[in-house]
Amino acid sequence: MDPAFVLHVKQGYEDRAKSITAQFAALGLPFAWLLDFDIPEISPEMLKQYGYRGNLRPSEVSCCLKHIRAWELISTGSEAGGFVFEDDVLLDIKRFKSVVAAALAEFAANFPEKLACLCFGNGCALHVPWTKREKGRHLYPAGYVRTADSYWLSKETAAALLAGLVQKGFVRPADHMIDELCRALAIPILWEEPTVASQGSHTGRFFSSIQTQERRPRLWKAIEWRIKIIRRKYLFPLLGIDQRWMD
Numbered sequence: 001m002d003p004a005f006v007l008h009v010k011q012g013y014e015d016r017a018k019s020i021t022a023q024f025a026a027l028g029l030p031f032a033w034l035l036d037f038d039i040p041e042i043s044p045e046m047l048k049q050y051g052y053r054g055n056l057r058p059s060e061v062s063c064c065l066k067h068i069r070a071w072e073l074i075s076t077g078s079e080a081g082g083f084v085f086e087d088d089v090l091l092d093i094k095r096f097k098s099v100v101a102a103a104l105a106e107f108a109a110n111f112p113e114k115l116a117c118l119c120f121g122n123g124c125a126l127h128v129p130w131t132k133r134e135k136g137r138h139l140y141p142a143g144y145v146r147t148a149d150s151y152w153l154s155k156e157t158a159a160a161l162l163a164g165l166v167q168k169g170f171v172r173p174a175d176h177m178i179d180e181l182c183r184a185l186a187i188p189i190l191w192e193e194p195t196v197a198s199q200g201s202h203t204g205r206f207f208s209s210i211q212t213q214e215r216r217p218r219l220w221k222a223i224e225w226r227i228k229i230i231r232r233k234y235l236f237p238l239l240g241i242d243q244r245w246m247d
Contacts, residue, residue, distance in 0.1 A: 079155075
C-alpha cells in the first residue's frame, strides 16, 4: 500500500484517534498522523503562501491546509501516490485492501497520464447508480468528490494540485477546494464502487469538528444517515437520478 496520511489535531478528539489506531491495526497497515496547521499555528504569512482569500471558519481553513500538506508529502514521496484520510473516517476492514488494490490496478491500466483523484468513501450517501455499474469495474467518472474524508492521489496529481493552488489559491472548504482545482486542471475525479469508507461525522459516530455548532443527538444523525442511504443509493437510480453530475 502507498503511504496513508490521517489529518488530525495535536490535542483533542481522542475518540477519533483511538478509532483510527484500531482500524489501521486491524488492517495491518501503517499510517502517519498529519498534525501540521492546527488553528493556533496558522499565521497570515501561511495564508498568503497558500493563496487563501476566503471567509471560512478557522477550523475549515485548518482542514484545507492539512489537506494541502498531505499533497506536498505525496508529491515529494518515493511511492507512486498516497492516501489522505480525515480522522473521522470509518473503513470497511474486510474489503478495504482488496477493493483498493483492484481500483489502483484499474487506474494504472487505464490512466497513462497518471492523473486522477480516487474517492473511496460514500460521503453524503453518494453512490454510482446501481443501474449503471459494470461487472468487474471499480472506477467511475464524476463531476466532484463525494467528500474529502478518503481519497488517493498519484504523485503527479498531487503536484498538479499544488501548482494549481499557486495560481488560484482557495476560498472554499476542502472538498470544494479539490473540486475546483480538479475542474480547472482537467484532473479526472473517480468514484470507487463498492465504497469502502464512511465519514463518522455523517453516520452519527462522531460530532463534526468543522460545524461545531451542530450538536444534534448522534442517534438522530444515525437515523438520518440510514434514510439518506436508502433514498440516494437505492431509490434515486430507479428515478434515473445520477448524482455524479449534480451541482
